[in-house]
Structure formats: C-alpha cells, structure tokens
Amino acid sequence: MTLHEAIQQVLLKANKALTAKDIAEILNANTWYSKKDGSKIASSQIGARVKNYPLLFNKTNGLISLKSKTGIIPEKTIIKQKRVTVDSLKSDSNLLMKVLMNEKNFKSVSNSEHLIPDQPGLYSIRIKNKMILDNVFSNVLTERNHNIMYIGLASKSLQKxxxxxxxxxxxxxTFFRSLGAVLGYIPEKGSLIGKSNQNNYKFSKKDEIKIIDWINENLLINWVTLSENLSEIENKLLKEYFPLLNIAGNPEALKEVRDLRNKCKEIAIGTL
Incomplete structure (x- = not known):
C-alpha cells in the first residue's frame, strides 16, 4: 500500500477530517504503511504527500479530508498532472473493500458500538476463535481460510x-437469527402464528440476552460508510469470501445454516 492510499484508508475509517499529526500517529501505530528505513512517519511527510495529491485530499485550517466521501474519485474528473496519474487514482471499489476487510480495523462490539454512525454503509463480522463453533462450521471456516461470519449492507443507517x-x-x-440458530437456540413455539411475516422468527428475551453476551465475547466488527453501489460491492465481497452465515447472494451458502433457519421458522409457525 502506498502512503497516499494509507492516508485515504485512515480518513475513510475515521470518517472525519484529521491533522497530519493525527494521521501520522495512526499509521505509525497500525503499520499500514512502513518507510523503507524503518523510521517513523513524520507529520511533514503526510503534509507533503497530501500536497502532491490535490485531487484526493482537501486541507483546510490544518485539517485533512477526502475530496470524495467514499475516497473514490470518478475517472472523468481526473486530470493528469505531475506525480498524479489515472492509474494511481483509479481505486474503483478496491480501497473501500480493503478498508472493510482489513483485519487490523476490526474491534470488539462493546468497544466500538458507540462509534457506529447513523449513515448508510457496509459492515463485516469476524469471529475471534472459530474453534468454539460446532465442528461443521469451524471446519468450513478452516477450509475457506478465514474467520468471516457475515458481510452485510445498511441502505439507510448502520446504527439501526x-x-x-x-x-x-x-x-x-438476518445475522442475529442465523447466529442464534447456529448456536442452538430456537424461537418460542407458535410465536409467528397470526403474524404477517412468517420468516422473521425471534428468540425469547432470555435467549436474546445470551446471544448478545456471546456476540460481545466472541465477535469482532468493522464497517465503512458509503451511500452508493452498496449491493455491487457487497456482491463482490460475498463471491470473494463466502462468509459463513450469508445465504442470499452467497455462491457457497451452507445447507446446514438454511436447515437450522428453516427449523426455527417451522417451530415459530407451529408446524414442528
């Protein structure tokens, strides 16, 4: 990753303008970009790189921000100039996907839930230790060589x-229902009888608390804010990673997850 790409990633993740000093401190801590001589990145280096990429960054009153809220500059707006080329700026959706899926960006739910914004975007969920799952599911994650439980989108609000x-x-x-089913929880029998939607089963309040506690203890989360091309980027990620609990749009959706969800629905509508 180049320095200007790393700066983009920092600003996308922060979702706000930062000083050159702030950006340097973040990059020195997370090692997204390392200097060849191994020395720390200086704020002056950040400032110089931002100055060299005026189509990517704004700098006002010492605060650096992205020209585009997504970090993506439409190709038609890019004008070739010294040290700035179409190839270096044509990030498409790749940068956003890197930010979302970078393991270094994932945090525990309890430590980051207050930061989740009331904006549209994409989100991803990982499990700390896949071996705590039933063997059927831990083996699948081992075969797929990742610990990704779910990838989703929020068309209106990540917070909601x-x-x-x-x-x-x-x-x-959807994720909560699938996770509960995989963990062995079932809804109250007949709880969907008379309801207009016969798919959205719910667990008892007592079991919901247990599932939430499990989430807090075992899962890591990350998100990016984005208002356009959500479905397109989500589909790319689903086809690349095959997350464990995604069903819709997942080419490798697990029959075992479908079966457990169907069992829960049948219990909730009173047919099982």
Missing amino acids: RFLNQELRAKGHG
Whole structure:
C-alpha cells in the first residue's frame, strides 16, 4: 500500500477530517504503511504527500479530508498532472473493500458500538476463535481460510441496521437469527402464528440476552460508510469470501445454516 492510499484508508475509517499529526500517529501505530528505513512517519511527510495529491485530499485550517466521501474519485474528473496519474487514482471499489476487510480495523462490539454512525454503509463480522463453533462450521471456516461470519449492507443507517438489528436484536436482523440458530437456540413455539411475516422468527428475551453476551465475547466488527453501489460491492465481497452465515447472494451458502433457519421458522409457525 502506498502512503497516499494509507492516508485515504485512515480518513475513510475515521470518517472525519484529521491533522497530519493525527494521521501520522495512526499509521505509525497500525503499520499500514512502513518507510523503507524503518523510521517513523513524520507529520511533514503526510503534509507533503497530501500536497502532491490535490485531487484526493482537501486541507483546510490544518485539517485533512477526502475530496470524495467514499475516497473514490470518478475517472472523468481526473486530470493528469505531475506525480498524479489515472492509474494511481483509479481505486474503483478496491480501497473501500480493503478498508472493510482489513483485519487490523476490526474491534470488539462493546468497544466500538458507540462509534457506529447513523449513515448508510457496509459492515463485516469476524469471529475471534472459530474453534468454539460446532465442528461443521469451524471446519468450513478452516477450509475457506478465514474467520468471516457475515458481510452485510445498511441502505439507510448502520446504527439501526447493523448495531440495533444485527447485533442487539432490536428488530429483524438476518445475522442475529442465523447466529442464534447456529448456536442452538430456537424461537418460542407458535410465536409467528397470526403474524404477517412468517420468516422473521425471534428468540425469547432470555435467549436474546445470551446471544448478545456471546456476540460481545466472541465477535469482532468493522464497517465503512458509503451511500452508493452498496449491493455491487457487497456482491463482490460475498463471491470473494463466502462468509459463513450469508445465504442470499452467497455462491457457497451452507445447507446446514438454511436447515437450522428453516427449523426455527417451522417451530415459530407451529408446524414442528
């Protein structure tokens, strides 16, 4: 990763303008970019690189921000100039996917839930230790050579969709329902009888608390804010990683996950 790409990643993750000193401190801590001589990155180096890439960055009152909220500059706006080429700026969706899937960016839910914004975007969920899952599922993650449980999108609000529904059971979270089923929880029998939606089964309040506790202890999360091309980028990621609990759009969706979800639905509608 080049220095200007690393600066983009820092600003995308922070979702706010930062000083050159702030950016240098973050990069020195996470090692996304390392100097050949091994010395620390100086704020002056950040400032110089930002100055050399005026199509990527704004600098106002000492604060550096991205020209584009996504970090992506449309190709038609790129003008060749000294040290700036179309190839160096044509990031497409690759940078966003790198930011989202970089393991160094993942944090525990309890330490980062207050940071999840009320904005649209993409999110990803990893498990700390895949061996705590049933052998069927831990073996699949071993075969796929990753620990990714789920990748999703929030078309309106990461806070409402990702945090509230998927991680805290405040609504109908697809991930939460799948995780609960995989962990062996089942909904109350007949709880969907008379309901208009016969798919959105829920667990008892007592079991929801247990699942949330499990999430806090065992999962790591990351997200990026984005308002355009959400489905396109999500589909690319699903086809590249085959996350364990994704079903829709996942070419390697697990029959075992489908079966457990169907079992929960049948219990909730009273047919099992």
